Amino acid sequence: MTAPGVPEAQLRHGRGSLALSFFIQGAVFALLVTRIPAIQDRYGISDGLLPVFLAAVPVLAGAGSVVTEHLVKRVRPSVVLRCAQPVVCLALLAVGSVGSMAQVACALAVFGLSVGALDASMNMLGVTLQRAYGRSIMLGFHAAYSLGGIAGASLAWAGAHWQLSLAALYGPVVLVLTPLAWVAGRWFVDRRTVDPQPADRQAVAYQEGAAKASLGMRLLLPLCLVMAFAYIGDSTVSNWSAKYLQDVLGSSEQLATVPYNVYMVTTLLGRAFGDLGVRRFGAAAVVRAGTVIAAGGFALVAAAPGAWTGMAGFTLLGLGLCVIVPQTFAAAGRLADESHHPGASDTAIARLNIFNYVGFLIGSPLVGALGDAWSYRGAMLVPMALVLVTLAYARSFDPGRELYGDDHERPRTADVG
CATH class of the missing domain: 1.20.1250.20 (MFS general substrate transporter like domains)
Structure with a gap:
């Protein structure tokens, strides 16, 4: 049911901005995973050590999701997403630009933690919007993610084909996507947006719930x-x-x-x-x-x-x-x-x-x-x-x-x- 007091235009803008967020995340993640061999070569990561690096990202992402569970009791999920997505983009740039194995390990750690917060908050907003719309729209958000993945993989192929360095590949993409993600976050709609209660009562009810x-x-x-x-x-x-x-x-x-x-x-x-x-x-x-x-x-x-x-x-x-x-x-x-x-x-x-x-x-x-x-x-x-x-x-x-x-x-x- 459309929530009282929430204009239809606000819900449509929230839906479009969230779809853009899913698209950006799909592109960024694809740019990372499709260039793993290049990252390994650049920093001299051995075949034995590479699985440790790769496993650390989802482990830390899980930790980021746990942190987000508690964080959204005090901070709106839309705020978490708006802050986390630029961090993910900048962490991708750092992965391709830093100068040592220790530094890339730190960049991947930041990437993993912020991805966990991003994934959790994105899907929180998606579920909220679907509930507000009163009909299934969740698959559409994940379709935007898949489209972003295809775009990111295509950019990665182009970078490999033209033998671009990781910094040269990631830099322009991050330069475009980071401000885009931040601006799009202005129109996010979350559960507290559609709740007609006063703000102080919302916060108390939310934490108790x-x-x-x-x-x-x-x-x-x-x-x-x-x-x-x-x-x-x-x-x-x-x-x-x-x-x-x-x-x-x-x-x-x-x-x-x-x-x-x-x-x-x-x-x-x-x-x-x-x-x-x-x-x-x-x-x-x-x-x-x-x-x-x-x-x-x-x-x-x-x-x-x-x-x-x-x-x-x-x-x-x-x-x-x-x-x-x-x-x-x-x-x-x-x-x-x-x-x-x-x-x-x-x-x-x-x-x-x-x-x-x-x-x-x-x-x-x-x-x-x-x-x-x-x-x-x-x-x-x-x-x-x-x-x-x-x-x-x-x-x-x-x-x-x-x-x-x-x-x-x-x-x-x-x-x-």
């Missing part, structure tokens, strides 16, 4: 597992698709780079149109369909007789996995809202966000260890089985009487576009 919300967090556990398993699947694609296609399915080195790009494009497409599916069929049905499609993708990859069949499997994975994470955040916010405590939703989002990084940390080493000890074909069946667990928890995504959109839409006072 966040404290009481911890009593019901056991209800969040199924969604935490779904989040972790979805990111295990995602990290399997991002870290192993090229190696699998080349080493197991015998593709050329050039063709082996294609599956992840296809995965990113199908992820974007699935998210761009996913909200329509949620409005028409409900969140639980869309998550079930996505789970079955993703599991079919893993099965096709594991059984693929050749490279093109394997690529078809990775294409299915993008279409299937893309809907799970945004809907998991939305379901967590809805479950928390049912407690009627003002701070419960943001607390739930911050805690759920930690399992994003848990899945990212587990996925790549798990598949690698199973591939070395058993076979990479068999290893692909493990994330398939984990993703299928989502079917057991699909009812957690069902808003019951408050299904969003079209045939399922609850009454609202105004349509905000």
Whole structure:
């Protein structure tokens, strides 16, 4: 329902600015992860030490999410996001510009901590806006993130093709994105914006609600597992698709780079149109369909007789996995809202966000260890089985009487576009 006292234009501006924030984060993150080999070469990071650097980022991001859970009890999530995003951008520039391994380690630490705060606060605002709109819009925000990832990966490819230094690649991007992120933050809309209570009563109710919300967090556990398993699947694609296609399915080195790009494009497409599916069929049905499609993708990859069949499997994975994470955040916010405590939703989002990084940390080493000890074909069946667990928890995504959109839409006072 559109909140009383919040103009429709303010909600539309909040939606646009938040989508821009998701886009910027997708681009920045892609610029970092796609240039890991160049970062390793620049600072002389050994192959043995590189996994430590890579693991530290999601660990610190999880810590940043925990800090954000407590910070938003006193500071608006919109303020956290507006401050964290420029820090992430500047940390990226530092990664490409500092002069020693110790300094790049510090830059990556700042990047990780601020990314945790950014991811948590972005999704808090997304859940709040979806609630204010009264219909599914969460997938659209994550589609903006995917589009940013494609843009960032394309810029990284151009930088590698033209043999630009990391500083020359990151500098102009950060110069554009940092002030853009700061200015866009002026129009963020969060829960306290749409709450018509006086500011002092909002703050007290928010802190009391966040404290009481911890009593019901056991209800969040199924969604935490779904989040972790979805990111295990995602990290399997991002870290192993090229190696699998080349080493197991015998593709050329050039063709082996294609599956992840296809995965990113199908992820974007699935998210761009996913909200329509949620409005028409409900969140639980869309998550079930996505789970079955993703599991079919893993099965096709594991059984693929050749490279093109394997690529078809990775294409299915993008279409299937893309809907799970945004809907998991939305379901967590809805479950928390049912407690009627003002701070419960943001607390739930911050805690759920930690399992994003848990899945990212587990996925790549798990598949690698199973591939070395058993076979990479068999290893692909493990994330398939984990993703299928989502079917057991699909009812957690069902808003019951408050299904969003079209045939399922609850009454609202105004349509905000």
